[in-house]
Amino acid sequence: METHTQFPQDPDGAGGDARDRSPEDQAVRGPGPSDLVQLIDPDGHRREDALYDLFVADLGLDDLLGLYEDMVVSRRIDTEATALQRQGEIGLWPPLLGQEAAQVGSARVLRRDDFVFTSYREQAVAYCRGVELDQLMAMWRGTALSGWDPFAVGMATPAVIIGAQTLHATGYAMGCQRDSSDAVAVAYFGDGATSQGDVNEALVLAASFRAPVVFVCQNNQYAISEPVGLQAQRPIAERAPGFGVPSMRVDGNDVLAVTAAMRIAVDRARSGGGPTFIEAVTYRMGPHTTSDDPTRYRDEAEVASWRAKDPIVRVERLLDAAGVLDESARARVARVADDAAARVRAGCLALQAPDPLSVFDEVYATPHPVLERQRDEYRSYLESFDGADGMGGVR
Amino acid sequence: METHTQFPQDPDGAGGDARDRSPEDQAVRGPGPSDLVQLIDPDGHRREDALYDLFVADLGLDDLLGLYEDMVVSRRIDTEATALQRQGEIGLWPPLLGQEAAQVGSARVLRRDDFVFTSYREQAVAYCRGVELDQLMAMWRGTALSGWDPFAVGMATPAVIIGAQTLHATGYAMGCQRDSSDAVAVAYFGDGATSQGDVNEALVLAASFRAPVVFVCQNNQYAISEPVGLQAQRPIAERAPGFGVPSMRVDGNDVLAVTAAMRIAVDRARSGGGPTFIEAVTYRMGPHTTSDDPTRYRDEAEVASWRAKDPIVRVERLLDAAGVLDESARARVARVADDAAARVRAGCLALQAPDPLSVFDEVYATPHPVLERQRDEYRSYLESFDGADGMGGVR
Amino acid sequence: MTTLTLSKAINTGLHHALADDDRVLLLGEDIGRLGGVFRVTDGLQAEFGADRVIDMPLAESAIIGAAVGLAFRGFRPVCEIQFDGFIYPGFDQIVAQLAKLHYRTRGAVRMPVTIRVPYGGGIGAVEHHSESPEAYFAHTAGLRVVTCSDPQDAHTMIRQAIACDDPVLFFEPKRRYWTKGEVLEDLPTDPLAFTHARTVRSGRDATLVAYGPLVQTALDAAVAAADEGVDLEVIDLRSLAPIDVDAVVASVEKTGRLVVAHEAQRSGGIGAELAATITERCFDVLEEAPVRVTGFDTPYPASALEDHFLPDLDRILDGVDRAMGRRSSMPSSTGRAEARTAATTGEEGRR
Amino acid sequence: MTTLTLSKAINTGLHHALADDDRVLLLGEDIGRLGGVFRVTDGLQAEFGADRVIDMPLAESAIIGAAVGLAFRGFRPVCEIQFDGFIYPGFDQIVAQLAKLHYRTRGAVRMPVTIRVPYGGGIGAVEHHSESPEAYFAHTAGLRVVTCSDPQDAHTMIRQAIACDDPVLFFEPKRRYWTKGEVLEDLPTDPLAFTHARTVRSGRDATLVAYGPLVQTALDAAVAAADEGVDLEVIDLRSLAPIDVDAVVASVEKTGRLVVAHEAQRSGGIGAELAATITERCFDVLEEAPVRVTGFDTPYPASALEDHFLPDLDRILDGVDRAMGRRSSMPSSTGRAEARTAATTGEEGRR
Ligand SMILES: Cc1ncc(C[n+]2csc(CCOP(=O)(O)OP(=O)(O)O)c2C)c(N)n1
Ligand SMILES: Cc1ncc(C[n+]2csc(CCOP(=O)(O)OP(=O)(O)O)c2C)c(N)n1
Numbered sequence A, B: 001m002e003t004h005t006q007f008p009q010d011p012d013g014a015g016g017d018a019r020d021r022s023p024e025d026q027a028v029r030g031p032g033p034s035d036l037v038q039l040i041d042p043d044g045h046r047r048e049d050a051l052y053d054l055f056v057a058d059l060g061l062d063d064l065l066g067l068y069e070d071m072v073v074s075r076r077i078d079t080e081a082t083a084l085q086r087q088g089e090i091g092l093w094p095p096l097l098g099q100e101a102a103q104v105g106s107a108r109v110l111r112r113d114d115f116v117f118t119s120y121r122e123q124a125v126a127y128c129r130g131v132e133l134d135q136l137m138a139m140w141r142g143t144a145l146s147g148w149d150p151f152a153v154g155m156a157t158p159a160v161i162i163g164a165q166t167l168h169a170t171g172y173a174m175g176c177q178r179d180s181s182d183a184v185a186v187a188y189f190g191d192g193a194t195s196q197g198d199v200n201e202a203l204v205l206a207a208s209f210r211a212p213v214v215f216v217c218q219n220n221q222y223a224i225s226e227p228v229g230l231q232a233q234r235p236i237a238e239r240a241p242g243f244g245v246p247s248m249r250v251d252g253n254d255v256l257a258v259t260a261a262m263r264i265a266v267d268r269a270r271s272g273g274g275p276t277f278i279e280a281v282t283y284r285m286g287p288h289t290t291s292d293d294p295t296r297y298r299d300e301a302e303v304a305s306w307r308a309k310d311p312i313v314r315v316e317r318l319l320d321a322a323g324v325l326d327e328s329a330r331a332r333v334a335r336v337a338d339d340a341a342a343r344v345r346a347g348c349l350a351l352q353a354p355d356p357l358s359v360f361d362e363v364y365a366t367p368h369p370v371l372e373r374q375r376d377e378y379r380s381y382l383e384s385f386d387g388a389d390g391m392g393g394v395r
Numbered sequence C, D: 001m002t003t004l005t006l007s008k009a010i011n012t013g014l015h016h017a018l019a020d021d022d023r024v025l026l027l028g029e030d031i032g033r034l035g036g037v038f039r040v041t042d043g044l045q046a047e048f049g050a051d052r053v054i055d056m057p058l059a060e061s062a063i064i065g066a067a068v069g070l071a072f073r074g075f076r077p078v079c080e081i082q083f084d085g086f087i088y089p090g091f092d093q094i095v096a097q098l099a100k101l102h103y104r105t106r107g108a109v110r111m112p113v114t115i116r117v118p119y120g121g122g123i124g125a126v127e128h129h130s131e132s133p134e135a136y137f138a139h140t141a142g143l144r145v146v147t148c149s150d151p152q153d154a155h156t157m158i159r160q161a162i163a164c165d166d167p168v169l170f171f172e173p174k175r176r177y178w179t180k181g182e183v184l185e186d187l188p189t190d191p192l193a194f195t196h197a198r199t200v201r202s203g204r205d206a207t208l209v210a211y212g213p214l215v216q217t218a219l220d221a222a223v224a225a226a227d228e229g230v231d232l233e234v235i236d237l238r239s240l241a242p243i244d245v246d247a248v249v250a251s252v253e254k255t256g257r258l259v260v261a262h263e264a265q266r267s268g269g270i271g272a273e274l275a276a277t278i279t280e281r282c283f284d285v286l287e288e289a290p291v292r293v294t295g296f297d298t299p300y301p302a303s304a305l306e307d308h309f310l311p312d313l314d315r316i317l318d319g320v321d322r323a324m325g326r327r328s329s330m331p332s333s334t335g336r337a338e339a340r341t342a343a344t345t346g347e348e349g350r351r
């Protein structure tokens, strides 16, 4: 009965359509057929798009090489973290494998004073924002609930409750307006998240206040086991215009297309144009998390078809063809990746369980007698063991 | 900074556009410019719409007279209830004044075995469903939390939490599917409700399961004091298609246009076509409730402009011009309305405070010792007064 | 010193907060031109502009979620929830985000967000307009929960709540909005003064704890009890999380007896926590078990029944009797009602 | 009689419920092909079809709201919330609709909806995956709240919950999902059997009340206490709303002492309600104040700290000491830890 008509979410062969589109303000589209923008195809060929090309015209091969490096490093971080999970050093890891272009292409557009609110899979965004790699691991190793100081990097720690962060980003953007700042807020979330009330409320709110917020939906085709067709009967990018939020639909495995779309959106936000919604059509190549078994719900054939659209390989091909990816460039990228992996591993292993009594720390910013009494009681309790065998470890 | 660009929500002069639209399945539109369907204009002239006319072709002047009567009666009920509030007989009343066509035109399309989930202002819907008029008053007089048995009339009691009922309707519709029934569910809600997460989740859910549910949004331009422009930057009907729910935008003060749209939607639902969204563009002529003071937030000029589009007057003019509204017809309608008003008043005044101990009744369907103990204690407590002065009133 | 209604005392408190700190913003439904359905924000948008007194779309989760984002940006948002029963769509943002962000980030992110909630019954309203949801929030680590009972506290406490660097649920006893009282617009020097319980009447025989709307009822009960020779100490809790346990302990050590009254449902209410804690701390001095006088474990009923649901003067006196070891509500006892009724204030007496 | 894990016992219970009554439907995220993240619904969609075992969009409010609508249509929906911490987006539909509809309509509309919630900590998870939100629902009139502690109860209680005409929050102790036990697939004749507390160990000296994940810990503590000469009676509460007060009263009348243990935050938890109620009912027989051994009033901490947050065998024994009038956790007392550690089961002993 409830067949979820799966509309074509496949990026192939869609890139050219955008060409006959008109001027700059056509980039963000009102309601209408959602063609998918692609600037680099899976074979590494540059495809022209009269409109989107305008927004990446200043980017040379060197810049592309930089994005390539970020993607390679991100993947390497991901692989290392997955290995650490298999070795029992962290409890869980949500691989971003396959989503490097969507994350790097968007995050690299931002300024330091922009602010990013993400979900739990945006490790490449965190890397681009400058999160220290040991701090990246703390949440997954369980030595802390979250790893870094958001204000140090302009990025909130991950929101695990699906969709909640989209409202935070919108609120933050309303704050930027009130500060007459041209900083923007960005909300990252998944295809599954679009079903949550909060995400839709964020669209209402952002539209009502023309808030300088960019919604970046990584449609990786799955919410754990549920295919996107269960969450959305239309391409996700078609949702936002009905709220008054213009949207774009881009090949999320194409770092250049993502960059172009993000620049359009960020420029609009900075210049008072209000919110924009970007659907980056990508694929979660790995399991939902290291605890997941995707063979229960999807075919190897499907995975293979997406493997052919790998976001890194296509850039590699392009750079190779352009003669930019010589031995020394490869070696340098490999060195940066190796170094990042080493920092992930060493940083992770160095993370220690905090002091037992720190369980009571920072619940409140101001004194709280009931909690302080609980802390005192627990300290006494732990000390009651010290005489016996030194357990408790209270400093 | 946050100017809420108020798009034109005014129905005048919009009716003709629908004419050049193509066949039947064009009635429910995908994303696109939202023209507003009108079949009877404020002057009582019948305006042609090649498409929508198809769905009301079988309705003669007699039928229109019936709808007219329902609207007049609904308004009379409303006026009487408002008077009862002014006289202190009920605590609160949310007038439907101005929304008679939106409610009667949609509700009269339904079958007995369809099921309706509304908010608190749908007194004309309740009347059409056959709710007893004393039962209509119980909630507002405070003698009960709600007035009627939903299964007796195929209508849930009002949902006061904005938007919650849209999910109930969708769930009910999923139940109809599972029963292989062609009954449909209908959710009524306001323009303000469209900002709530629940309403958007209902659209997701209904689309995913092609549930036989009709969403009827009465856009009466206000959520208490907030103009619709704060909730929606685009005509509300444009929202649903992005979810995969086709929508229509009709003059909500035109009972025939509402009827046509509702028939299209209900037919789609019955025949497995899935959900439809109807925006009925109307106006709340009165205050939000009898406690509200609308002069704080809107001009008399605006109210006057809408008074010229009264949903009853235009039908009266049409029927008059057609010679149908003769003395006897007028007298009959007046009698029905008088009778309804009398039943409202007498029924309301007859409603008594329930037995004190009934405060404990029907919290659960099955025994609950903790609550039973509380009841016993309270009974004893009340009885402790009886010896003194007979207070307590326990039977 | 001016005489103000409780709602106006909050209004002037908000005015001060907006004037003193331009990071303070108000967010809510209908708080702008309308001034809120209870007029608590009356005139504030006209004075401080629509950028600071912000009418929000009809979505409570969005109101709280936006406040969280604004706090990230260094603002001090004050959210209005229109009525108690409408807070639940925002529950997730409150308990999973607002309450936890400071702990989650080990203090890096502060959430100085105030959520104003008109609450409680007794106004003859329809469903969802008379609830007392405070215990949900008091059970949520990371939140502070306070409530005021008179105009002076209303004024002072809202300003202190807004100044507090923690998220504060500020419950306003809506049936007392029209209560008048003298208001001094000076702030105490202790920034946490709003979390200290207040002894509103001294007494020897039993400790009667109340908060919000029932403080006045408790005071009325104390007058009636005095006529019967029972000298009640009445404590206005003010802060429900954390509870000022030391203050109640000190009183119970004197009186040996405790009665706690609230409108919310009994099971798992503030009374349960207070009774359990005071029993832990004062077991040896307690003459009787602490007594709870509360709403029943039913949904808030239709308004025609609300006088039965709500603890009133008589039910509080009945609770006092039980705390004194005289169990008047048991079937055997009779005849004390008349004397009592004479002592009531009319408003509070059972009809 | 077969040996099943607790999760499989629920799975077979759901299987029976689906097979016995075609109005039973399952709704949730990833419950179909995946069989749920804990595999509790494994194989059920394959057997009963996607119309009855329904993968829902990622929206908890929609899951509960749809269940309400389905109940209107005469179905008996069983919702799965994937983890405890994800129930809050559905909170409004639970407390304002599901809980109140029967009362609102004076019994005309029944809401036989079960909400399954894997809950509690001890599995080393990230934030929002280890919470114990039961007290929020126990404070909500109109709901029943139950939790199971072993495979037999898991099997029986889920079937009874589904058969119950009231809405039931069914909390599943996720860290016990892999506990094995014998399961008899017969149903008790009393339809409310699942609301009765169960004495899992008889004893004379003190009553130790636990539920869900801590029942096993309580039993381990009873073994350790016995070695120290303290004979504990252990009660598995099973139903948290209503609490089977009579059962606890009967025990405390025998022992004169009460310890209650739960993972949830202390303030306003089930322990507060139980302590307050038992004090009311048993004041004269109580030798000491009831003792609560609970999670602290902090958010659930990072997993590296969870062993400190969670009550374990040692903390329960410490609570027993306090209930026995020996206050071991006060700074002055020392040296009993060693004996205790020897008695623990390893899993439960503090590392
Ligand atoms: C409110 C809430 N419900 C359920 C979950 C459990 N959950 C974690 S991830 C996930 C799927 C999210 O899918 P999507 O938004 O597409 O993001 P992706 O994992 O694909 O990056 C679910 C259901 C959650 N974290 N929060
Ligand atoms: C969740 C929730 N929030 C707030 C309210 C208070 N409230 C009652 S009616 C209303 C406005 C509703 O506007 P709309 O949906 O347009 O319906 P209308 O009153 O115009 O019929 C508001 C904010 C509520 N009932 N429920």
Ligand SMILES: [Mg+2]
Binding pocket: A190, A191, A192, A218, A219, A220, A221, A222, A223, A224
């Ligand atoms: Mg996804």
Ligand SMILES: [Mg+2]
Binding pocket: B190, B191, B192, B218, B219, B220, B221, B222, B223, B224
């Ligand atoms: Mg409206």
